[in-house]
Every structure is written in structure tokens, then in C-alpha cells.
Amino acid sequence: MNILMALSQIEVTGAEVYATTVGDVLTERGHKVFYVSDTLTKPHRGAFFKLRFNKRSIPRRFWHVGYMVYLIKKHRIQLVHAHSRASSWSCYVACKLTGTPMITTVHGRQPVHASRKKFHALGDRALAVCEAVRNQLVSGLGVQPELIAIGRNGIDTNHYQPVPVPDNDKPVVSIIGRLSGPKGELCYRLLDQCLDLNRYRVQIASGSQVPERFERFKGKADFLGYVHDVPGLMAQSDLVIGAGRVAMEAILMQRPVFAVGEAETVGLVTPDNIDAAMASNFGDIGPTDLNIDFATLPAQITAALDTRFDSSALASTVKSAYDLQAVTTELEAHYQSVLVHRRRREVPIIMYHRFIKNESEKGIHGTYLHVNMLEKHFKLLKRLGYETLTFADLTDKGMASRLDAGKKYIIITVDDGYKDNYELLFPLLKKYGFKAVIYAVTGETFNRWDVEKPDNPEKAVELMTPAQIKEMADSGLVEFGGHTLTHPKLDQLGREQQRAEIAENKAQLEQLLGHKLTSFAYPFGIHNDDSKQLAKELGYPFAVATNSGPLAMHEDLWQIRRIAIFPRTDVFGLWRKIKGNYVFRKNK
Known part of the structure; x- marks a missing residue:
């Protein structure tokens, strides 16, 4: 992006x-x-x-x-x-x-x-x-x-590591922040009313020019100017005074922090008040500005310098809440949601099943497409400049990569793993340089789930052999995903039955292919909470449904919408479905 x-x-x-x-x-x-x-x-x-x-x-x-x-x-x-x-x-x-x-x-x-x-x-x-x-x-x-x-501040928590207690001849108190605006007023009053400049060695780190009114403190306190090595400064401090990022960084280094900001005093940050401290950004935000009783601060600061406790739990809390990678991942999710919903466009994920080359191969259930029409689909995709993605690509590059500027992406998925995927689809993938994701059933040799329907039986169609699956996967053009052993309606099974269907299918495919699977497709698109939870537990980063789930795919990685392709989906019908706004128009 x-x-x-x-x-x-x-x-x-x-x-x-x-x-x-x-x-x-x-x-x-x-x-x-x-x-x-x-x-x-x-x-x-x-x-x-x-x-x-x-x-x-x-x-x-x-x-x-x-x-x-x-x-x-x-x-x-x-x-x-x-x-x-x-x-x-x-x-x-x-x-x-x-x-x-x-x-x-x-x-x-x-x-x-x-x-x-x-x-x-x-x-x-x-x-x-x-x-x-x-x-x-x-x-x-x-x-x-x-x-x-x-959206909390992101901190490179690896940059701020615990340090030993410094051996200073007298307590070093470090104030870190601006000398202008409300923070400047706060710093001035701390120096003027709250800190014994004879008892403590006070140092002020700030990128601001030192205002004239601070001149009276020079010689009594050290004005360090802009400090590049803030961790080094904190490491030599017996007490760090600040708010916002300053407080978080010092806590990660397990230095005592006296949190006071533009709004209020938190005081010495402890496990007992850490939640309240985080809620106010360590004193920076409150109902009013500079709502601080400065008369009480000298005693509080003295007590803070004398208090000792195990600060490892405190550091762990801050690391969990402000970790830079986690915060950035959450920010990326907001970017994706805003971009997708504002534009009302999402990368289309289309879903095929079977492919036929003559009329005699047609089925009852409408899950087939003539190979000639499939090639017309591919020609349209190529002419419109689409590039194909797989879920392995999204794992490698991140979900947000699907929204790269100037790119037109599509994900082609094919359910069940019929033999015609090898015979008819595979040659076209090679011809057009496209990639696809095939969800394979491994506990059957034909489509028993559709054939053995007393009220509406489908004709029997062979599934791919393990050798054919391996050849397609080795080509680099096909990513295989799980689709259960026998293609049941998962919501009609108990949790352990679902687990057996999903886990054994995954194990068989991974043993055949020699690598972990990236995505799973719910048979018939039907699932319940157990199905989704099991897909996560069993190690699938993604799971796809059919006509359910959020309109933006990153908002639920285990219930990703797809767009069904039917026998009558001609070139114009495909164009309508892949424009990017199809699911938004359908779900007004």
C-alpha cells in the first residue's frame, strides 16, 4: 500500500x-x-x-x-x-x-x-x-x-531491555519531554516546586530550545538537549519522570517511573495502577489539562525513589500492550478495513469445482464448467491484467499485500480435487501462467457425498490420484488445501468427529506434499463455531467458506467469502463477479 x-x-x-x-x-x-x-x-x-x-x-x-x-x-x-x-x-x-x-x-x-x-x-x-x-x-x-x-503507541520492545540498578553517588532523576507547551509548563513547575536540586542530580532531555525562564535552573540541573541514546540515559537513572512513550520505554528497562503528564499525576507506576496509567497514557490525557496538585509531588517523588519491587511483571504488561510488531499488525488491519470498505472493493476469490469437455459429462448439481468456457475466463483475466495469488503468497507477503497499488489480484480456488482438475485445468494454468488453490478430499476415490443422495443423486466422478496431486503441487502453480476426508456437512458432526475429518485429511496431504498446508475449505461452505476453532487449532492460517463471512477477507481469516462460478457463468458474468465490488452489491 x-x-x-x-x-x-x-x-x-x-x-x-x-x-x-x-x-x-x-x-x-x-x-x-x-x-x-x-x-x-x-x-x-x-x-x-x-x-x-x-x-x-x-x-x-x-x-x-x-x-x-x-x-x-x-x-x-x-x-x-x-x-x-x-x-x-x-x-x-x-x-x-x-x-x-x-x-x-x-x-x-x-x-x-x-x-x-x-x-x-x-x-x-x-x-x-x-x-x-x-x-x-x-x-x-x-x-x-x-x-x-x-491504537496504542508501538515500541520496539527489543530496544529497551532490563538494566542493573545504577550505582550513583546521589539519586539521578531524569525528566524527558518537551520544554514548550503544557509539557514545558509541567517541567518548569517540577523544577521550581517539586525537586530538591541539591539532593538529586536532575537531568532534562528535550529536543526543544531551552526557554529563557529555565535559565535560572542552569548550573543546578543538567539540560542535555536532544538525546539520541535515550535507553542509555534511562539506564543511568534512579527515577524517570515522564508520560506517554517515555514511561513505557523506562518500564521496559525496569527503571522506576514516576508518571506525570499534561493532565494528571499517576505517581510511581506499579502493578496495582498500571491499567489506569495506560488508560490515561501515563498521565498525559485527562478530563482537563494540568490537573495536578504540585504540593503533594515532593513527598511522592521521595517515596518513589525509596520504593523497591519486582518490576518484571510490569515490563511484561507493557511489552504485551505496546509491542511494535503487534501494534503495526493491528494498524495494518485498520488500513485494510478502511480501504476495502471505503472503496467497496475486495480481491475476488472465485470458486470452481469440476471441468468438462463434452455435454455427456454434465452433472445434476451444476458444479461444472466446460473447459472451453474456462479458457475464455482465463483469457479475460489475462486481458484485464489480473495476477493470481494463493494463500501461501498472502502468508509470505502479508494480507495487506493484496491491496498493492497498481495491482489487480484474483484468487482462483477449486473444490474437491476431481481428476478433471489434472486433465483440463492444469494445462490451462501452465498455458496462462496462472496459479490456483485446490481443496482436495482424501478419504474417497469419487464424489460419494453427492452420489449417495437418495433424493437427488449425482453421477460418479473420479477424484485425483496422489501422484497427480503431487505433480500439480510440484509445478509451483497449484497450492493444495484441506477439504476433509469424506466431504461431510460439518455442522452435523460432533466436535471430535469434525476434528478427525479435518486433522486426518490435513495429515495425509502434508505427508504426500512434504510441507504444511496453508488453507482449508469447509465442505458445502457449511460450518459452525467448532469447525472454525478446529481449523485454527489444527494450524490452518486461513479457512474459506462460500457465501458467508465479512465482506473484507482479513476481518475473519477463518471465514473468508468466495464467489461461486456456475455452468452458465459466461465471460460477461465472470467480469461482473471479479470487478471487486460484487460481494458488496450482493449484500446491500
Whole structure:
């Protein structure tokens, strides 16, 4: 995907750290990430475009919108991710003009006024960095709850490892954060009212220029400026004072953290208050700004320096909630949902069964297609520029890769594993260079499940032999998936019967092919909760149904929709089904 991160800032902020940190992981996963902002200080992978969002006159705002439209069109941006109020307004208008999906991460408390209530400018989805932000968006601005999700900061937890307690001659207290705005006011009052600068060695790490009013503290406290090695600074600290990412990173290093932010005091973070601390982003977000009783802080800070406890459980909690890879995966899911539902398009997954070459081979149940029509289907796919994917491809490249800019993907699936798949489908796959996924029944030699129907029996049709399955798989053009031993209606079986059908079929195919299977198809598309749970438990990353499941395939990997192809599906019918919006039109 082509993603544009938009920020408005004149110095390093937590939003910049968030955007560049997850942006680099997205880049590693194959996305193209671009940045637009007033400034960008942190190292990053991806092009940066300078735009002075903080200049907010009416003419400037028109220029911002125009430039955003230019960037979106020039770089084929598929989604804009805004990270601040100033940038989100311009992004919102530009995205409306270009039809581009938009997400906004809300990093802090929002101003509440009439125009903001009427014009949220958050786009298709808002990601609140903590519960307090979400609550304020709902109660203060009237944002619909379904528009908001929690999207926590992502931290490279491997970068922040536990360190031994430092052997300092006197306690070292480190304050990390900006010296401007509310954080600057907080730092000033900590130095002025709360910290004994003779008793403690106080050091302040900030990317801000030191304001004039802080001059009186020079010589008593160390102003370090911008610090590249923040873990090294935390390692030598007896107490870290901060909020947001600062608190999380220090906790991961198992350094004592006194959480105080722009809104409230959490105090020393312990296992007893970690949930409340996370909900307020460690004191940064509350019902009001700077709602802090500074008179009580000296005693609290002294107590924090004297308190000792096992902080490994605390670090484990933070690692679980803020792990960078997990946070980025969740962010990718939001990107996919917004893109798919906004465009009302999804990669089509079409489903065939049997193929015939003459009229005498027709069946009763309508699960066949003449090979001549199949070739016409393939010619259309080739002419329209479609590339075929398998579920193994999605495992290797990630689900979001199906939405790559400028690509037209389709997944061809074939159920049951009939002999004609080898005789008729396989040569056409070779001819057109297409790949397919075949779901094979292994406990039968013919379609007994359809033949032995007293009220509507089908003619008997042979299934592929193990040798034919192996040859197709070895070609690299066919991925085989599980389809049970005997093709039962799974919802009519008990859990253990289902397990036997799914597990033994999987084991037989994996032994034949020499590798793990990637996907499973429910026979007849019928399943229940046990079926889905067993597919997960038995190691299938994906399971496909037929006409059920979310419209966006990544939203339930064990109930993925497919589009059935019938004997009367001609070239025009196929075109209608593969445009990408077919399942959306069917499910209005």
C-alpha cells in the first residue's frame, strides 16, 4: 500500500516518534510510506515533503489542501494517516476531493468548541492512543463510538531491555519531554516546586530550545538537549519522570517511573495502577489539562525513589500492550478495513469445482464448467491484467499485500480435487501462467457425498490420484488445501468427529506434499463455531467458506467469502463477479 503520514509540528513530538517507528515497520513489510510535515527529525525510511501546517491562515490552508491533493495524485497514495489537528483538517478536505481513505491517530486531548464538534475532520476512522482520548472524543466532541478504535503507541520492545540498578553517588532523576507547551509548563513547575536540586542530580532531555525562564535552573540541573541514546540515559537513572512513550520505554528497562503528564499525576507506576496509567497514557490525557496538585509531588517523588519491587511483571504488561510488531499488525488491519470498505472493493476469490469437455459429462448439481468456457475466463483475466495469488503468497507477503497499488489480484480456488482438475485445468494454468488453490478430499476415490443422495443423486466422478496431486503441487502453480476426508456437512458432526475429518485429511496431504498446508475449505461452505476453532487449532492460517463471512477477507481469516462460478457463468458474468465490488452489491 502507498501510505502518507501527515504531521504538524515544529519540534520532535511523540506523534513523530509514533509515525516514523510504525512507518519503518510498514516499509519493511513492503508498503511505501511517505511523510509530510513542518519538520521531521527522527531517522525514517521514506520520502519526506515539507509543508508548514502550523501556518493556519485561510490562504495557507488552501495551499495545504492543494499540495496534499498533488501529493496524493503524484504518488498514488491509497490512504492518508494524519497525526495532528492542523494536518488532519487539510488532509480531510484533500481526501474528500480525491476520494482517498483517511485515518487519524489522536495523540492527545482535543479542544472542545462548536466548530470542532460539527467538523471532526477525523476521516474514516479515529485511533485513540488510550481510553481517555477515546472517552473525550465521544463525550466532548460527540464522535460516534463506532468510528473510534484504540491504537496504542508501538515500541520496539527489543530496544529497551532490563538494566542493573545504577550505582550513583546521589539519586539521578531524569525528566524527558518537551520544554514548550503544557509539557514545558509541567517541567518548569517540577523544577521550581517539586525537586530538591541539591539532593538529586536532575537531568532534562528535550529536543526543544531551552526557554529563557529555565535559565535560572542552569548550573543546578543538567539540560542535555536532544538525546539520541535515550535507553542509555534511562539506564543511568534512579527515577524517570515522564508520560506517554517515555514511561513505557523506562518500564521496559525496569527503571522506576514516576508518571506525570499534561493532565494528571499517576505517581510511581506499579502493578496495582498500571491499567489506569495506560488508560490515561501515563498521565498525559485527562478530563482537563494540568490537573495536578504540585504540593503533594515532593513527598511522592521521595517515596518513589525509596520504593523497591519486582518490576518484571510490569515490563511484561507493557511489552504485551505496546509491542511494535503487534501494534503495526493491528494498524495494518485498520488500513485494510478502511480501504476495502471505503472503496467497496475486495480481491475476488472465485470458486470452481469440476471441468468438462463434452455435454455427456454434465452433472445434476451444476458444479461444472466446460473447459472451453474456462479458457475464455482465463483469457479475460489475462486481458484485464489480473495476477493470481494463493494463500501461501498472502502468508509470505502479508494480507495487506493484496491491496498493492497498481495491482489487480484474483484468487482462483477449486473444490474437491476431481481428476478433471489434472486433465483440463492444469494445462490451462501452465498455458496462462496462472496459479490456483485446490481443496482436495482424501478419504474417497469419487464424489460419494453427492452420489449417495437418495433424493437427488449425482453421477460418479473420479477424484485425483496422489501422484497427480503431487505433480500439480510440484509445478509451483497449484497450492493444495484441506477439504476433509469424506466431504461431510460439518455442522452435523460432533466436535471430535469434525476434528478427525479435518486433522486426518490435513495429515495425509502434508505427508504426500512434504510441507504444511496453508488453507482449508469447509465442505458445502457449511460450518459452525467448532469447525472454525478446529481449523485454527489444527494450524490452518486461513479457512474459506462460500457465501458467508465479512465482506473484507482479513476481518475473519477463518471465514473468508468466495464467489461461486456456475455452468452458465459466461465471460460477461465472470467480469461482473471479479470487478471487486460484487460481494458488496450482493449484500446491500
